[in-house]
Amino acid sequence: MKMKKTAISLGALIVLAGGGYFAYDYFAGNHVTIEEVIPADAQAQAGGAAVESSELNGEWTIQPDSKVYFSVTTSKETVNFEGAEVSGSWTVDTGDQTKMSGQGVVDMNAVQSGNGQRDGHIKGAEYLDAAANPEATFTVTSFENFPAEWTEGAAAAFTMNGTLTVKGISKDVKFDAEALYSGGTIKMEGSTVVAFDDFGMKNPHTVMLDTENDVTVQLQLNLDKEQA
Template sequence: MNIRKTVLALGVAAALIGGGYAAYDYYAGNHITIQQVIPAAATSSASVPTNSMTAAVPAKLDGLWTIQPASKVYLSVTTSKETVNIEGASVKGTWVINTAEPNLMKAEGIVDTTVLQSGNPQRDNHVKGNDSLNTAKFPEAKFTVKSFDNFPKEWKEGSKVSFTMTGTLTIKDIAMDVTFTSEALYSQGTLNVEGSTVVTFADYGMKNPHTVLLEAQNNVTVQLRLVLKL
């Protein structure tokens, strides 16, 4: 057992003895709720009759969309206690949409990793430290889309569509190709996008954050919650 884990375990044990399980819940628990940008009740455009809703014609969709400040990216890790979410609330980027020729579309998103937070400062310091994201040296993570698959040509106002985005996810200057399973909804000039993919700690040269009292799975789910405007 290394010194860091020993000190950490002693700290948790002291919290359990002195402050009971409420202290443990704070140390090990989840404090971030993932916010949806597409309503859970939203209907897929594939299930809506063509004449029941006005189509969002290409003229409304085609163009340069910019990621808005309300956008977020989440990292989720399942531990022996529960799934812990880490929120990235500083996201920027653009998406060039071309409904007639999706192969010409381009998209990129950049997350400021220095402001990631889980609601627990001690855990946040570990996430940003040298054994994990090393945000002092690598302050950004970037996803650049290479291709869109099953991108719909017809959209309906207020209905969600499904597609996949395959591209390069770069973290700590390590680039890997990943695929985000995605949904989007166009409504009143705003485009909301949700997507998810799974990577591992080892993919990006990070150590699994096991502790003496807490085990963590190796998978990390990356979730997009993006709001874009022309």
């Protein structure tokens, strides 16, 4: 009888250990590296030529190689989710930022973290509910400190205020952003922090793993100007 109990106990430990590993592998493990579109030293580039306003002003379209990232921090590490299906546009007017506008759309069914089981869970009804809400959108309502003068190859910092809608729920957010003009294209980065409960979701928890409520959203966008 004692040997039987010991065998049962060992079996239970194996099951628990296996379940714990599954829970860890299910919610943890970062497989996505954030690909930044602006070089780290771009802020210091001051030797380029001045960019004419005519080169900047007008309609710009987000290109297919653009990405949006969502990052969550667990008790083990930071896990990145990549949204590679991004579309939208940006209207630039360096002389009057009140005439500027911008909007972007992310296909939530295409969001992935490199872990299919985790991705299916996050896109399910308990979280993103991507089947019922296939798009997340951001619409700019105003710009702050948008520079009137630009230098080729140098990053310019500004702020975008707007409305982020996820899972059919809208929240006012502020993106700290910077953009770089080079060779007729614009590269834009932006970052903001929201929370799971801003959009009616609870942050994931398991016996082995806790997830913070905050979610960092990062824009990594390439834009081309529409030809008149």
